[in-house]
Amino acid sequence: xxxxxxxxxxxxxxxxxxxxxxxxxxxxxxxxxxxxxxxxxxxxxxxxxxxxxxxxxxxxxxxxxxxxxxxxxxxxxxxxxxxxxxxxxxxxxxxxxxxxxxxxxxxxxxxxxxxxxxxxxxxxxxxxxxxxxxxxxxxx
Numbered sequence: 238x239x240x241x242x243x244x245x246x247x248x249x250x251x252x253x254x255x256x257x258x259x260x261x262x263x264x265x266x267x268x269x270x271x272x273x274x275x276x277x278x279x280x281x282x283x284x285x286x287x288x289x290x291x292x293x294x295x296x297x298x299x300x301x302x303x304x305x306x307x308x309x310x311x312x313x314x315x316x317x318x319x320x321x322x323x324x325x326x327x328x329x330x331x332x333x334x335x336x337x338x339x340x341x342x343x344x345x346x347x348x349x350x351x352x353x354x355x356x357x358x359x360x361x362x363x364x365x366x367x368x369x370x371x372x373x374x375x376x377x
Contacts, residue, residue: 240335241297243304243321248294248330250316254286290316293330337365 291313298304306314319325321332348357355376362372 239300241333242300242335243296243298244333244335245294245296245321246331246333248291248317248320248332249289249328250291250313250320250325251328252288252290254288291320291327295330 290311294313294317296304306317308314316325320327321334349360352360358376359369359372362369362375
């Protein structure tokens with residue numbers, strides 16, 4: 238059997254939720270100095286909470302397979318697509334992609350409401366540099 242076109246192993250992504258920026262120059266200076274007083278880069282940080290958008294996700298997608306990602310708001314669907322699209326880096330784990338990858342990260346992104354679904358597929362394929370023949374093969 239050939240190698241998977243998408244191989245995800247122990248993928249995790251952690252975000253720090255909390256205050257972004259400071260309300261004054263003085264607060265920003267105190268934050269900056271606090272980091273270096275103790276020689277600990279985490280020291281002097283603002284109040285933050287860790288949020289794991291993905292935690293230890295693993296899967297393979299073989300050539301010719303179709304994968305649907307479903308889940309509730311906040312389940313990590315967009316985070317996974319951003320990592321696979323190389324928009325953001327994972328906190329741990331790795332994603333190996335073999336071939337060309339394109340993802341629509343928002344519902345309706347890139348879809349023209351006056352075109353049919355098939356026409357939108359051809360439009361988006363053309364934007365990605367695909368030829369009509371290549372798109373036809375993939376949608377059958």
